[in-house]
Amino acid sequence: KYAFWGSQPVMQFSDEAKDVEDGPIDAPKTVEEVRKEPYTLPSSFVWCECNINDPHEVQEVYTLLHNNYVEDDDAMFRFNYSPEFLQWALQPPGYQRDWHVGVRVKGSNKLVAFISGIPASIRANGKPVPAVEINFLCVLKKLRSKRLAPVLIKEITRRVNLRGIWQAAYTAGVVLPRPVCGCRYWHRSLNPKKLIEVRFSSLQPRMTMARTIKLYRLPASTTTPGLRPMEAHDTAAVTELLNGHLAQFKLTQHFSEDEVAHWFLPQPLVVDTYVVDSQLAQQQQQQQQSSEAQQLPAGAADAAAPSSSSSSSNGAGSSSSSSSSSIVSVVSFYTLPSSVLGHEEHNELRAAYMFYTVPGPTPLTQLMQDALTLAAGKGYDVFNALDLMDNASFLKELKFGIGDGALQYYLYNWRMANTPLQPKELGLILL
Template sequence: MDSANGMYDPVSFSNDASKTGTFWGTQPVVQIGDVPSAEDGPIIVPTLEAIARIPQTPYQLPDGYEWCQVDVTTPLQAQELHELLCEHYIEFNDTFRFRYSTQFLLWALCPPGYHRNLHLGVRETSTNRLLAFIAGIPSKIRIRANVIKCAVINFLCIHKQLRSRRLTPIMIQEVSRIAVHLGIYYGVHTAIHHHHSPVSTVHYYHRILDVRKLVDVGFYHIGRGATLAREIRLHAVPDSHKTTGLREMKASDMDQVIRLYESHFRRFGIAPIWSKSDMQHILLGGLGSGDPVNGRRPGQVVWAYVSENQKTERITSFISFYSLPITVLKNESHHMIDAAYLFYYAVDVPTESVGDATFHKSQVHDVVHDTVIEASKVGILSHSPLLFTLILFKLGFDVITVATWMENQIFLRDLKFERGSGHLHYFLHNWRTAPMGDIDGDDFSSEAEPSVDAGQQVGLILV
């Protein structure tokens, strides 16, 4: 929690990363204090000789534990992983925990081209309980002028009772070993700890939607001299769109959406390279099933919208966000924060406006403005077990969270996003490039417009 504003920050991190400093000193990563390289490229060139030095057999686990693959396409194993992450992945002050649904895990871990053997688990031999997990997701990523195949490392989670067993280095080595034998020689991961030199750092911001609820659960604190009524008024959501023709994205939009994405994401120093099937999975693969009720389909985890010129049927922008609820512990009134996270977006720039920074900023601002409105309208049905009756009530997302990747600095102040306490470092494995998008010094508290370096921002989001 932030001592100033009480806001919670979602992050991806190694559960015991603070204990792995010696380990990272042995890995092919840019070390703290290294002089930035003049040229981008591998730290260890993946020659046949270098690959031959990688073990053919798995790294040894402590006695009583064994490696396994976790198949999230099967309900039982997906539920096992769901329970492990909900109980042991990320928790803050015994107050909040992320709640990754089985549908979310299927969407996040199984894009086109995924490898099940990179969904690596550790089980207790005697009970077969799943006690640890790490995922490597094959991805094609552009880092400045180079396109490389990477394993995006995510969901490193170790049961609290095993934190003293030093499993983190072994798990990272094993998933890296498997990746190399699949022809993947580079990696990307994020962490809150500075265990080696990051390529970039982002900060988290929050747009409060349900002020009363977030104050009740301790997610948001009212400042000295302010009142709840004033905060509710200040955080009220506009009821009109600035972007015309906004509608839900369809599969038939993919060709135009890819065109927008490729044009827009050239601006960033690090960004995914996606095929049509990749993008369809990322933006439409988590839509759930059936008809929406109060704006949601059963099992829905991602929402995607396009703005379409109704005369020409040309799509001029798209935007997406995903849902990741937060379990609230030790609160009798509320048991979940319904959190939305801004995801990928892109805007079209007409030929006559290419190079017009003001026009581009206006387009980004307006399309995100409308997402704030949509997020506040998406409703859910909930109940209060405290009353021992099923009391249904309709409410929208409680908060929208963004980080300062892409061009989010453009709209943060105007759309009333407030800075939280958290930050996130991006790290590369076996790839060297100069740092990009260094925004550690920006607090956006002055009246000056935050600067945006179009060629050096992060365009890669890890969920």
């Protein structure tokens, strides 16, 4: 068992929690010592670099994943990352083209396998660990169980090591040596009728369809005053809020401003980020009060309206940051549809996945209720979240139900004391 992973610099199940200290597993190496030649593939295949900016090449990666990527345990749904999403996911600041690794068939040139890495500043127990995040490992179904995956993993390791990076973070649905944390997926129905039709969920005993639809109905509009889409000029404020919030978690990521702009500025059908702008909240409150005042008999209006001279602009904003920004909270989600396999009527499930969220002074449950409202309004069928960070505090109240899938978190060439972590100690989200 684990012929490959047993030979890699990863924590092993045999490692005892008590004698583990944080740090690298392999003896430190230099770039000069890294193997210069690519690993050998079976003779009918060749390595390639996938140029994700080229519309044809991103389509090839899209098609490989569309037909061969991750499915649920019953093979009813398969992740269907869009080409636009792949371009976003694979090209953050500092991305390397040679970390978008493909395998093609000699002669036909067909793309049959893929693996990718992107740079990320990981923090483990407060210590910065320069790392890559590995994702989108995929081998064509017809080529499974031929030990191609270990070759892909060794080759991307070599290419990452050639740039002086020695650690990686990755997630998987399967258990390998050795998870740093195990999380569960939770699901919030937005379109219960469709979810039941495609058998993503089932009608609960003693529930009718009509009662189920009513149970999951969301308001037409959000409730948090000052909630609006993030804009480019919010980047510095969001960076400060996000890094400040994430610092409490034992395993997390640290974001530069450029990275925040990349990962959070809204892109339709890729990523959605909303901020709570306390200044806007105050304006909205004043507008509401003055419109309420107009409903009153003449003369009463002056008494009801707040004195507009007291616009000490940064009122509520003072609660969190030293800067002069009025941004106090952040909530975000990304779009990852799944193909519905073998269904007559429906072929796609529209899913939103909770991304990073900073509650600030806004109750997290309220912020997430607004995220659900926004996602429902945009036509998503389901909103998914993991039980990490503070999510356990809202999942049940907001009518999320636990899924049948788990997500394991891993580190390559880094040991962490006192692992596995509890999900609430984990502050890292991979796509």
